[in-house]
Amino acid sequence: MKIFIQYMVSLRCKLMVKSELEKLNIKYKSVELGEVVITKNLSEAKREKLKKGLRKSGLELMDDKRAMLIEKIINVIVEMVHYSDELPKVNFSVFLSEKLGLDYHKLAEIFSKTKGITIEHFIIIHKIERIKELIIYDELNLTEISYLLHYNSVSHLSKQFKQVTGLTPTFFKCLSKKQRFNLEDL
Known part of the structure; x- marks a missing residue:
């Protein structure tokens, strides 16, 4: 059970x-x-x-069945972004749909109505937190991070990072106090 x-x-x-x-x-x-x-x-x-x-x-x-589905979506995203060695090569929509065995449009509609945020935006937020983590660890450069997280380029990663955080990845790296959030708070 x-x-x-x-x-x-x-x-x-x-x-x-x-x-x-x-x-x-x-x-x-x-x-x-x-x-x-x-x-x-x-x-x-x-x-x-x-x-x-x-x-x-x-x-x-x-x-609640709806809450369970939302939680499954969140857990798939968190595991995919934060705990897997490499992101899937397929689109996230295909990955989620295959992983949960449901139509992506249905998943996206339920998620958006319940959480007030799209699945895509939720994934972006988690990818940015993962980028922060990798920048803080200082083991990979931005090119390697963009490749690991399937960004088309460092420029695309930097643009998305700045949209979400208001900072460039380089400026974030220079900050003495790194601003990260607990996964539970996202």
Whole structure:
């Protein structure tokens, strides 16, 4: 049985969920971003205890189908941009559609109505945060970063970075205090 958890967007969140499951002696097969596969159905009492335990960590056990779909979209994007070694070679729309097994236009409509932002803009925001992270690590130059994140050119990356942050990547690199956001806050 699958259960879905909202706001689960980092490896730290996965650890908190595993800890809560173990505390309640709930057996699970896997814990992924936003989704947990448990071995058997939860009783209503255990479900309530899990819900309360997760809430203390800032996570929510989800029941609403639309909210679960939004969370799946968010988790696919976060995993794709922040945790995969390379972005998919296909368009994001094709990737999301294949990954979730639903028509992209339906996904985009539901996401926009619910979140008040397009999927494309949400991806851009996350790509910019990834760029900030890579700039701070200072292991790759802008050409390598633009290649890694599938930008057509460094110029395209720089233009998009400036549109979102108001800064050029070079100026951002020079800042003494790097402005990054927690993934949970995006």
